[in-house]
Amino acid sequence: MQIPHPWNLSPEAAIALQHELAQHIILEDQVGEVRYIAGVDMAIHEEHNMAQAAVVLLSFPDLEIVERHIYEEPIQMPYVPGLLSFREAPSVLGAIRKLRQKPDLVMVDGQGIAHPRRIGIGAHLGLWLNIPTIGCAKSLLVGHYDKEALGEEAGSWVPLIYKKEVIGAMVRTRTRVNPMIISPGHLISLETSIRYVLACSKGYRLPEPTRQADKLSKDKTWIEPEAPEQPTLWS
DNA sequence: GCGACAG
DNA sequence: ATCTTGTCGC
Numbered sequence: 525m526q527i528p529h530p531w532n533l534s535p536e537a538a539i540a541l542q543h544e545l546a547q548h549i550i551l552e553d554q555v556g557e558v559r560y561i562a563g564v565d566m567a568i569h570e571e572h573n574m575a576q577a578a579v580v581l582l583s584f585p586d587l588e589i590v591e592r593h594i595y596e597e598p599i600q601m602p603y604v605p606g607l608l609s610f611r612e613a614p615s616v617l618g619a620i621r622k623l624r625q626k627p628d629l630v631m632v633d634g635q636g637i638a639h640p641r642r643i644g645i646g647a648h649l650g651l652w653l654n655i656p657t658i659g660c661a662k663s664l665l666v667g668h669y670d671k672e673a674l675g676e677e678a679g680s681w682v683p684l685i686y687k688k689e690v691i692g693a694m695v696r697t698r699t700r701v702n703p704m705i706i707s708p709g710h711l712i713s714l715e716t717s718i719r720y721v722l723a724c725s726k727g728y729r730l731p732e733p734t735r736q737a738d739k740l741s742k743d744k745t746w747i748e749p750e751a752p753e754q755p756t757l758w759s
Numbered sequence: 760g761c762g763a764c765a766g
Numbered sequence: 767a768t769c770t771t772g773t774c775g776c
Contacts, residue, residue, distance in 0.1 A: 566766080568767055603767070605764040612766070634765050644765065665765045700776080705765085766767050 527652055531614045532600055538607050539641070545651055546643040554711040555629060555656045558584050561724065562627035563733025564616045564649075567741040568599060575599045577615035578741035580733060581623055585723060587732050592740055594748050595619035605665065608634055609645035616649065622748075626758040627655060629712075629720060631733040635659045636707035636717070638684055638692035640666055650710025653759075657709030658717045659692070660734045664705055669694045676700050679722055693718055697725040704729065 525548060529541060561584045566577040574596055581591035595618035601611040612634075620630075635644025636659025643651075646659030667686040674682045678699045684692040684707065692707025695718055708717045724731035730738060740746060 566767085568766085570768070603766060605766090608765055639765080646765095659765085661765050663765065664763095666763085 525651075531610050533610060535604060535607060538610050542641045542643045542648075545648065546641050548651060549637060549643060549647050550711050551637070551708055551713055552711075553656075553713050553716050555716060558628045558720070560584060560590065560625055560627045560629075561720070561733050562620070562623065562630045563633075563731075563735070563737035564619065564630065565633040565734060565737035565741045566612050566615055573599050575612070575615040576741050577612070577619040578737045578743075579616070579619040579623060580736040580740055581625060581627060582724075582733055582736065584628075587724060587726065589736065591623055591625065592736075592746075593619050593622035594740065594743075594746055595622065606640050609643075609648040613645060613649060613652070616645075617652065620653070621759055630655055630657045630709075631660050631721070631724070631731060632657055632709060633660060633662075633734050633738060635661050635665050635705065636692065636709035638665060638667055638686070638705060638707035642691070644707070644709075646707070646709035650712075654711075656711040658712060658720060659705075659707045659709050660721060660731060661705040661707075662702075662730075667691055667705075674703060678725065681706075681718060690714065695721060697721065697731060698727060698729050701729050704731070
């Protein structure tokens with residue numbers, strides 16, 4: 525395949541690459557036993573043009589924090605709707621590289637395949653890592669759904685439709701709170717994606733992996749602990 | 760041509 | 767994403 529590939533591309537080249545990569549996304553479950561779930565997110569310090577990516581590894585189904593890491597680097601690309609992965613993925617991957625334990629599943633802050641070309645940052649990261657991923661977004665990029673059909677209780681959900689196809693689901697992770705936009709990333713089905721997201725929801729809108737990563741990415745007092753450990757043997 | 764538009 | 771205090775509701 526064309527992985528690895530450069531990230532600093534022109535909008536035209538990035539879109540062309542997405543069309544190529546989307547062909548390789550697998551939506552059948554290839555999720556083995558899940559012991560560790562990672563959550564990733566990123567914050568930006570506009571003034572210094574710095575990105576602060578964070579990854580938090582949780583045990584499953586306990587959801588206890590096992591590892592937390594931050595990775596910082598200058599932001600390279602601007603934000604362009606539909607091309608978010610080219611702006612955030614490099615930094616997120618930097619944070620993931622610090623994990624000592626390989627995650628069995630990764631939850632990403634953004635769309636999975638609920639994307640114009642079916643390859644949001646969640647799906648893109650899954651392809652790059654060859655690990656099952658789920659896109660957990662807080663707002664819609666594309667698609668429509670039946671608001672009336674979505675129950676108010678935590679656990680209810682309705683399919684997200686785009687061009688006559690089911691690309692994800694609006695999932696109520698908390699009663700009477702705006703639903704999360706859930707879509708499979710890679711190596712996982714929509715049904716399984718929803719199942720894991722709900723299994724990771726602890727009374728907050730964001731599922732634990734993403735919620736913890738979001739919090740850590742915004743933390744300004746976090747000090748990355750020493751890494752006298754051995755290099756990761758999985759990446 | 761006119762909106763919509765993850766983070 | 768980020769700018770930002772108090773405030774309404776479960």
